[in-house]
Amino acid sequence: MRPQQCGNVTDVRWGELSGKDGTGLRVSTEPGDHLELSALRYTPADLDGPKHPHELTPRKETVLGVNHRQMGLGGNDSWGAAPLEQYLLHADRTYRYGYRLRAV
Structure with a gap:
């Protein structure tokens, strides 16, 4: 199994990330909007090279990913079908989003 982007x-x-003492970081968006979040012990670059999970070395810090959207990986089968239309992100459109970071 090859490591790849996960946990989205x-x-x-x-969402909130906090330590054992309860202090941390809160990320939020405007009412009616939505985000995509991930919290991993790896950066995207860490996951890009290794061919197997046992080759990864977890970081001490947590890597927070805050995204507006991610395009779907594939369609209805595992043999290379394109993502369904509702999951496509078209390059000819403008996408905007915002979020707040607050200490907790």
Whole structure:
């Protein structure tokens, strides 16, 4: 199994990362908007090279990914079908989003 981008959660209104002492970071968006979040012990670059999970070295820090959207990986099968239309992100469109970071 090859390591790859993972752990993305969609339709997020807010999320918090905190340490054992309860202090941390909160990310939120405007009412009615949504984000996609991930929190991993690896950067995207860390996941890009290794061919197997046992080749990864977890970082001490948590890497927070805050995204507006990600395009779907594939369609209805595992043999290379394109993503379904509703999951495509077209290059000829403008996408905007915003979020707030707050200490907790």
